[in-house]
Amino acid sequence: MIQRIQSIYLLLVVLLSAVGVFLLPLWYKEDGSAVLALDQLTTLAFFGVSAVLALITIFLFKNRKLQFVLGRLNIILNFILLGFFVYWSQALPGEMQISEKGIGMLTPVLSIVFLVLANKAVKKDEALVKSADRLR
Template sequence: MIQRIQSIWLLLACVTISCLIFVPIVNTSIGSAQYLLTAQGIYEKVGEQSKQLEASLPVLISTIAIALLALFNIFNFRKRALQKRIALVTIVLIIGLSFWCSQYAKKIPGGLENANYNVGLFLPVISIFFILLAIRGINNDEKLIKSADRLR
């Protein structure tokens, strides 16, 4: 059913991974310049002015695709086995995206030695946690349906 708890968990996972687009993952300061890394790219902020140094369109597209996959998975409520498989694929894709972002973070000026880690670093982990809770909800639905079938 669409009103089950796993729909809420999948929606929260979608929103969490979507926040990765706007929330900085890593930032570092060199002199008066501050460098930020988001899923959109590397930004240099000097005073109030901000300009994009390097765009990361593949990371941005991947982040949006993973968020849409989690959102699409909400509507597979009638096919629980497929819903679980898509949730597991989403977890693997989030892990891959996290690795990709970590490799991309090495390009930030000043390196990662002096970098400050922001909330964006923990968003993929939170999203994976929400998807795991959704899988648990799907398993509970399967148990409920199997027990109802035994009663018939």
């Protein structure tokens, strides 16, 4: 059943990770130009892996345990990406001046929130199936 709430949460993660790379700036340079995740190869790779992993997880609705594990793996991946962003935000040149961080730095945080909600819904479904099996 693909029309479950965790599928919507995972689809939001796919949209954030895949489309956000092209639209949301990570930070702004001194001249005002935006730096996107496309300019950073490592962030592009992490966003791509996160999007593909979330997309694969959507279609694993028959194997809830694997879906839960892949969700956790995606959460860890987004925490690593968030760690990169924290490091880069501290190491940006020109920190003596006021620098502007972009909204793209919050993408991993939003992805983590949606992944946690999806895992919670998967766990709820698994408990429901187990309780129904006990009644038989």
